[in-house]
Amino acid sequence: MIRLFARHRILLPAVSLIVLLAATFYMQPRAMSYFGINLLFNLAIPIALATLAQMMIMMVNDIDLSLGAFISLVACITATVLHDQPVLGMAILAALILAYACLGALIHWLELPAIVVTLGMSFVWAGLALTILPSPGGSAPAWLRTVMTVKPPLFPMAVVAAVLIAGLSHVLVIRSGIGTVLRGVGGNAASVGRAGWPLLRLKALAYALAGVFGVLAGMALVGLTTSADANIALRYTLLSIAGVILGGGEFVGGRVSAVGAVIGALTLTLAASFLSFLRLSPDWQIGAQGAILILVLTARLIFTRRDRTQG
């Protein structure tokens, strides 16, 4: 029964994505091509990475409100320092990941609410981003641009990248031993602690992983946009939370799905394009996006309830 439950969890996001994709292709047949699919989904790759970063935090029952600002900062560093002095750039990005780990440790050690700490940090990241890049500019390192515009055979970059990211993070979070323990921290931190695991280090690890995915998201974004802006990724904070939830994750209990998170991010991106193809007035678009979210969540609730009564 639990297996079925787990399968349902990923089934629903997948079905929503397929339905939306079919509707989009019906509306805009031109999208049904190698080139079209890449255009539809390439900007979903940084969102998918951001969603995975958020998932790492939500996995240990916290929430990160600074993610958008953090990714903007990474984008600014990638377009400036990493481009001009690769070694220094790498070092700064590594330091940022370390800062995320320290943040996780601090939140656990002082028992601070993550929502407040990360909200505060969002201003720190935004300030640093403005200091590094006061006016929009910079340029993407050539290798990064190559990676993000590569044209693999058969499937476009966006699809290959999404599958790769989903697969690797699935292995990391769901299959590996340490991933299972991390999810356990979200499920029942006290038990994991009594079993002898160092909670402080685990929490720091979860945040560090979020930092890694955040850095990857910022780099992927710059690879696509070719240059940065201190406000470039601000909307990723809320998109990433919505993506995790849409993909079958929960706010508490360590119940997350890496594949689901990637699908959630793709669905959100596609929903926006679909509404734009519908020629819906922008005043209604935010509302319509919200309606799609509520629709999927309602469907999920119905599935969960039924599953529970049967089990």
Add this chain to the structure above:
Amino acid sequence: MKTLLLSAAAIAMAATGAQADTSGKRIALSNNYAGNSWRQAMLEAWEDAGSAAVDNGIVAAADAFTTSENQATEQAAQIQNMILQGYDAIVVNAASPTALNGAIKEACDAGLTVVSFDGIVTEPCAWRIAVDFNEMGRLQVEYLAQRIPEGGNLLEIRGLAGVFVDEEISAGIQQGIEENPQFTISGSVHGDWAQDVAQKAVAGILPSLPEVVGVVTQGGDGYGTARAFDAAGRDTPLIVLGNRQDEMLWWAEQRDANGYETMSLSIAPGVASLAFWVAQQILDGAEVPKDLNVPFLTVTQDTLDDVLAETPEGSVASTTYEQADAQAVIEAAE
């Protein structure tokens, strides 16, 4: 409206002699924000120019799209969607001068013509219809120097912090001050281009200011500034205005009451129609330089009544550009 249709019809006749036929071409507007009077007037200008051109068979479509959250990543996705929708040209008012470059490159590579205006983009394959905001700041100080040769203290109202336009206008004002050292900026506040914000900000700083002879602004903030001076019981200084209807109405009232004299300048939201015609000209096969300049729309004591009568309540003074205007701007740049 009638004259607009007539002139558009005249253009349609003239255009039949052009190099290429654009009647099957589709042009889209990618706009990042619609939340103020300037942007609303801009969208109307696009709608007017676009629908007249469609009716006259000059182009097949001129659709406007606005992003809901004013975010660069959202607009990049919007532009990529336009490529999929099969538009021949995209006219962009960009959320960021750089963050859309990837999407715009995709559009150019797919064979689309991209024209950016107001919020321009740095991607070399796109055309830019730029406003010399720096000059807009400098001109204000120059005007003040004519009116108040002895100089004095100025109050500067700035726009939204961190936005390129705000920095450019402010830099132009600084340059003007350097050229006219009899003026000093004794205070500066952020009015965010909104009357209510400007009024609150000015009211907050006024008690700490010495006598102010002039106020340099960025548009959308002049009326709020005047009200703050009024509420504090201080003499109204010379406020340079920004073509908003409420500002011009206040100006006309003051002029009738006590002979108040000033000037007002801004970019006409009609620049959207200019961008439309430039895109049409490029599709038509015209040789167009990548960088074009839009003229300011200046309102003086003499033209105030006419402009005010034409400006709808709550809107911004505007002019609608025609195909001939676009050709003139293109020629001026060559």
